[in-house]
Amino acid sequence: MRPLKFALAFCVVLAVAAGILAIIIARWPAIAPIAPPAANSFDPASVKRGAALVAIGNCDVCHTAPGGRAFAGGRAVPTPFGSIYSTNITPDPETGIGRWSKAAFQRAMRFGVRRDGAYLYPAFPYDHFTLVSDDDDNALYAYLMTRTPVRAPPVPDRLPFPLNIRLVMSGWNLLFLHPGPYRADAAHDAAWNRGVYLVDGLGHCGACHTPRNLLGAERTDLKFSGGEVEGWTAYALNELSPAPVPWNAAALRHYLRYGWEDSHGVARGPMAEVAGDLHLIPADDMRAIAMYVAEQMNHAAPERDVVVQGVERQHQRGQSGAAASGDGQANALRATDTKNDEGAVTYAGACAGCHEGPRALPDGGIDLMLTSAIGGPSANNLVNIVLYGLPATEAARAPIMPGFAGAMNDAQVAALVRYLRARFSDKGPWTDIAKSVHDARSRARFPAASPASVVEPTPSGTAQQASQ
Amino acid sequence: MKLNVNGNQHDVDVDPRTPLLYVLRGDLKLIAAKFGCGLGQCGACTVLVDGEPVFSCITPIALLADKQITTLEGLGTPERPAPIQRAFIEAQAAQCGYCIPGIMMRAHALLQKNPRASEADIRAFLEPHLCRCGTHMRILRAIHRAQAEMTPANAGGSG
Numbered sequence: 312m313r314p315l316k317f318a319l320a321f322c323v324v325l326a327v328a329a330g331i332l333a334i335i336i337a338r339w340p341a342i343a344p345i346a347p348p349a350a351n352s353f354d355p356a357s358v359k360r361g362a363a364l365v366a367i368g369n370c371d372v373c374h375t376a377p378g379g380r381a382f383a384g385g386r387a388v389p390t391p392f393g394s395i396y397s398t399n400i401t402p403d404p405e406t407g408i409g410r411w412s413k414a415a416f417q418r419a420m421r422f423g424v425r426r427d428g429a430y431l432y433p434a435f436p437y438d439h440f441t442l443v444s445d446d447d448d449n450a451l452y453a454y455l456m457t458r459t460p461v462r463a464p465p466v467p468d469r470l471p472f473p474l475n476i477r478l479v480m481s482g483w484n485l486l487f488l489h490p491g492p493y494r495a496d497a498a499h500d501a502a503w504n505r506g507v508y509l510v511d512g513l514g515h516c517g518a519c520h521t522p523r524n525l526l527g528a529e530r531t532d533l534k535f536s537g538g539e540v541e542g543w544t545a546y547a548l549n550e551l552s553p554a555p556v557p558w559n560a561a562a563l564r565h566y567l568r569y570g571w572e573d574s575h576g577v578a579r580g581p582m583a584e585v586a587g588d589l590h591l592i593p594a595d596d597m598r599a600i601a602m603y604v605a606e607q608m609n610h611a612a613p614e615r616d617v618v619v620q621g622v623e624r625q626h627q628r629g630q631s632g633a634a635a636s637g638d639g640q641a642n643a644l645r646a647t648d649t650k651n652d653e654g655a656v657t658y659a660g661a662c663a664g665c666h667e668g669p670r671a672l673p674d675g676g677i678d679l680m681l682t683s684a685i686g687g688p689s690a691n692n693l694v695n696i697v698l699y700g701l702p703a704t705e706a707a708r709a710p711i712m713p714g715f716a717g718a719m720n721d722a723q724v725a726a727l728v729r730y731l732r733a734r735f736s737d738k739g740p741w742t743d744i745a746k747s748v749h750d751a752r753s754r755a756r757f758p759a760a761s762p763a764s765v766v767e768p769t770p771s772g773t774a775q776q777a778s779q
Numbered sequence: 780m781k782l783n784v785n786g787n788q789h790d791v792d793v794d795p796r797t798p799l800l801y802v803l804r805g806d807l808k809l810i811a812a813k814f815g816c817g818l819g820q821c822g823a824c825t826v827l828v829d830g831e832p833v834f835s836c837i838t839p840i841a842l843l844a845d846k847q848i849t850t851l852e853g854l855g856t857p858e859r860p861a862p863i864q865r866a867f868i869e870a871q872a873a874q875c876g877y878c879i880p881g882i883m884m885r886a887h888a889l890l891q892k893n894p895r896a897s898e899a900d901i902r903a904f905l906e907p908h909l910c911r912c913g914t915h916m917r918i919l920r921a922i923h924r925a926q927a928e929m930t931p932a933n934a935g936g937s938g
Binding site: 653656657659660661664665702703711712713715716717718719723 | 795796797798817818819820828831832833834837838839840841842906907
């Protein structure tokens with residue numbers, strides 16, 4: 312009978328699958344727990360190096376819940392499959408990694424496996440961290456194991472069956488994990504190799520900036536072509552970069568260090584948190600990262616150079632600022648030609664005061680012809696920023712912007728966004744504006760407008776030189 | 780265009796790009812909302828639009844057709860102050876007082892929506908406001924006082 316045959320075949324398939332799985336499981340035994348090592352058993356130089364590496368890896372960003380203790384975990388990482396909660400990586404023996412040996416830590420970084428042998432989910436980007444050298448893993452371990460232990464039990468993940476069975480990650484790893492530390496490319500110099508090592512490894516830039524396939528793995532064929540994360544667009548970091556003014560290494564260094572750059576704009580959403588960490592890293596590492604990323608974007612279309620004029624205008628505005636306090640209103644009148652357009656009226660009344668005012672970034676708004684948000688692939692970032700603004704950064708001179716969620720209804724936001732796209736970019740109209748506004752308003756896509764809480768205060772007077 | 784302020788319809792003849800604050804103070808002579816920074820960064824101009832606190836200095840009136848605008852004058856009068864106003868007077872929360880109308884409006888909006896707002900909720904919600912006199916602690920006390928008055932069921936437990 313056919314059903315019987317089917318059942319038999321099914322059993323065979325199951326048995327084979329179980330056999331394969333058993334082989335895979337056998338690879339990852341538990342690593343024996345250790346007595347938590349004393350903080351003074353670590354070399355201080357290693358701890359210090361680990362601090363800079365943790366900043367490059369942004370470990371604190373995911374492993375700290377909003378308002379929670381650093382590295383104690385519990386932050387929800389939204390994925391298309393469900394929410395995964397970050398774990399406690401303080402050296403607490405019961406709820407953290409206090410009983411993890413160096414070998415267990417290194418195995419987690421290289422193979423995505425817990426001390427007890429269970430699989431981790433790639434929300435922890437071990438597909439990147441696998442590239443990290445043994446030496447750097449040891450420094451990371453030294454830093455984390457010398458933090459204050461925090462008792463914080465793990466929060467259960469919210470994943471549907473069968474993803475809630477960690478074993479399924481063994482298959483994912485077979486397909487998408489290429490384990491092993493970075494091997495230098497002899498055709499390039501040490502700085503270039505350092506850049507690749509940090510960007511593709513610990514920095515895990517591609518985790519957001521590379522699109523993912525249906526199984527949640529990065530499309531290596533589309534490396535750095537841009538992605539969507541936590542309700543924000545992570546812009547392309549290759550030749551598809553939508554930045555009106557092409558990036559260069561100097562501009563990237565300023566942006567990554569201070570969280571803004573005067574011809575490109577302000578890091579916001581998850582990127583604000585990334586920039587919030589990066590001022591802690593050694594200057595040479597920052598140089599290497601910026602150089603490599605700039606190289607990826609180097610093939611910018613020549614017609615984009617035209618927009619560089621916009622930068623010059625921005626600079627002029629900044630320099631003549633003090634004397635020209637009335638400029639804001641005079642400039643706002645630029646919008647009079649489209650007086651009957653609802654979006655144009657909103658722009659003139661609500662936006663132009665800062666964005667065409669006498670002050671340049673970080674005290675005034677960026678000239679909107681310079682921002683990637685308006686020329687980008689989706690309306691999400693622009694909508695997020697119009698609704699929720701840029702929250703103030705504690706104790707730092709960083710750009711802020713009020714949100715307009717209370718003042719504008721959905722149709723008014725949509726009209727403004729439509730107008731900005733038409734006026735400040737050469738791209739065709741977005742088709743998904745209404746849905747984008749609705750999703751952001753209903754928090755369907757979690758547009759957390761996180762401030763960069765520990766971003767380095769911008770020193771006065773460096774804004775202009777840094778990007779030149 | 781027509782503006783609904785504190786329950787009254789007003790016909791104003793101004794450019795639709797004009798900030799609400801200018802219309803309130805200049806045309807309607809409602810001067811509780813203050814001009815502070817003019818950039819939506821200090822909170823002194825805060826009023827309510829459909830119950831949501833907004834910075835009136837950067838809100839063009841074009842956005843406000845068919846919406847209900849509430850200013851401090853709309854909450855109560857010197858003779859009959861609203862709970863939030865009475866609480867601020869009783870707690871002597873004003874020093875120079877310039878920031879206070881805006882803060883009262885945002886605090887009022889919060890208590891309307893969430894009468895049981897915690898200390899942390901209140902602090903987070905009032906983050907957009909600056910007070911240079913440094914009366915923050917008295918402001919917080921005043922809001923707690925208003926909270927107790929607006930939710931009598933809560934008053935006993937929160938002493």
